[in-house]
Amino acid sequence: xxxxxxxxxxxxxxxxxxxxxxxxxxxxxxxxxxxxxxxxxxxxxxxxxxxxxxxxxxxxxxxxxxxxxxxxxxxxxxxxxxxxxxxxxxxxxxxxxxxxxxxxxxxxxxxxxxxxxxxxxxxxxxxxxxxxxxxxxxxxxxxxxxxxxxxxxxxxxxxxxxxxxxxxxxxxxxxxxxxxxxxxxxxxxxxxxxxxxxxxxxxxxxxxxxxxxxxxxxxxxxxxxxxxxxxxxxxxxxxxxxxxxxxxxxxxxxxxxxxxxxxxxxxxxxxxxxxxxxxxxxxxxxxxxxxxxxxxxxxxxxxxxxxxxxxxxxxxxx
Amino acid sequence: xxxxxxxxxxxxxxxxxxxxxxxxxxxxxxxxxxxxxxxxxxxxxxxxxxxxxxxxxxxxxxxxxxxxxxxxxxxxxxxxxxxxxxxxxxxxxxxxxxxxxxxxxxxxxxxxxxxxxxxxxx
Numbered sequence: 413x414x415x416x417x418x419x420x421x422x423x424x425x426x427x428x429x430x431x432x433x434x435x436x437x438x439x440x441x442x443x444x445x446x447x448x449x450x451x452x453x454x455x456x457x458x459x460x461x462x463x464x465x466x467x468x469x470x471x472x473x474x475x476x477x478x479x480x481x482x483x484x485x486x487x488x489x490x491x492x493x494x495x496x497x498x499x500x501x502x503x504x505x506x507x508x509x510x511x512x513x514x515x516x517x518x519x520x521x522x523x524x525x526x527x528x529x530x531x532x533x534x535x536x537x538x539x540x541x542x543x544x545x546x547x548x549x550x551x552x553x554x555x556x557x558x559x560x561x562x563x564x565x566x567x568x569x570x571x572x573x574x575x576x577x578x579x580x581x582x583x584x585x586x587x588x589x590x591x592x593x594x595x596x597x598x599x600x601x602x603x604x605x606x607x608x609x610x611x612x613x614x615x616x617x618x619x620x621x622x623x624x625x626x627x628x629x630x631x632x633x634x635x636x637x638x639x640x641x642x643x644x645x646x647x648x649x650x651x652x653x654x655x656x657x658x659x660x661x662x663x664x665x666x667x668x669x670x671x672x673x674x675x676x677x678x679x680x681x682x683x684x685x686x687x688x689x690x691x692x693x694x695x696x697x698x699x700x701x702x703x704x705x706x707x708x709x710x711x712x713x714x715x716x717x718x719x720x721x722x723x724x725x726x727x728x729x730x
Numbered sequence: 731x732x733x734x735x736x737x738x739x740x741x742x743x744x745x746x747x748x749x750x751x752x753x754x755x756x757x758x759x760x761x762x763x764x765x766x767x768x769x770x771x772x773x774x775x776x777x778x779x780x781x782x783x784x785x786x787x788x789x790x791x792x793x794x795x796x797x798x799x800x801x802x803x804x805x806x807x808x809x810x811x812x813x814x815x816x817x818x819x820x821x822x823x824x825x826x827x828x829x830x831x832x833x834x835x836x837x838x839x840x841x842x843x844x845x846x847x848x849x850x851x852x
Binding site: 484 | 732733736737739740741743744745747748751752753754755758777779780781783786787788789797800801802805807808809811812815816818819820822823824826827829830831833834837844845
């Protein structure tokens, strides 16, 4: 790690903000963006309007949805059927993004088995600079910070916490109004989320359903705090479920290749249309996609939320 | 009048780009990228629009029309709607990656101002 001389570090918090401090050459940017806007506007007016004929691929999807896939929802047929391989690629793009978040958000590796660098100097780093005069506001904020790091019991209810503290909010749960509202909304949203994927004739299937379920978990976290979702939202549980979802998608595709000669081709018997089993492998793909999206987005959000208080600048390392 | 949607999508894209190249706050840059991304959703869905058409769904048919009529009739483009569904989910994940980078940069430099992030310069 490089050593940076103390004087070369910019004085960030001490700099006096100027009226244009939030902007970086706004007039040049405005001129460039306006120029592009003019070009884009001219180009957009030349695009085909609402009278153009449907492209061949869309017409084929309309014609194939019922006879080949047994579904009445043509958009789902395109997502998991005729363009299944493309969705497969997009799913693994999502997986790669989740991996990137997990890797970037991970704290420093504990190295106590070798030299114990990670633990050394931690108390000094956390302590205030003795030469700095600390005022009441800073002491209050530091006390709250240390309390948050130790994860000691905080007030259960937001109403028990004083207003206007110069610190992160300590209460783990929000007020009773929000808690009751979320208890009702979460159940309805969870049912809607599963319904979106479970019925073979709802638009989109697993993609939007997975986002709805991830939203339910975030909603519960927001209203009841981390302790309410701690048992379920764990890397060991979520990462295994996500990988199982990814393996399921690969399995559906490869079985199609082996049994029908084409990746993601339908190899299940078609059930009656507009029933829960309508759609053949399309439903299976959609279900695994639900698992993949719901766990992937949850992992990404919680990895981001749980990023450690690693505020020690790296320039002290040598 | 669907051309108005195209133009608004194009202008939204340029607005997002303006935020990305003119703002110094990293979170605002990420917001600008999200606006650019959202403009593509509007463009994709608008491109799928067909005048006097119905949704590409073969259920809940109006009386006197069969599924075959609808499959061969005037419907909105389902392929572009498919692009939109997948793009929204990927967009959420990619925004999470951006925000993680912002948090790490903020922890490293103690700043979210791009002017302070000069270590890669030169």
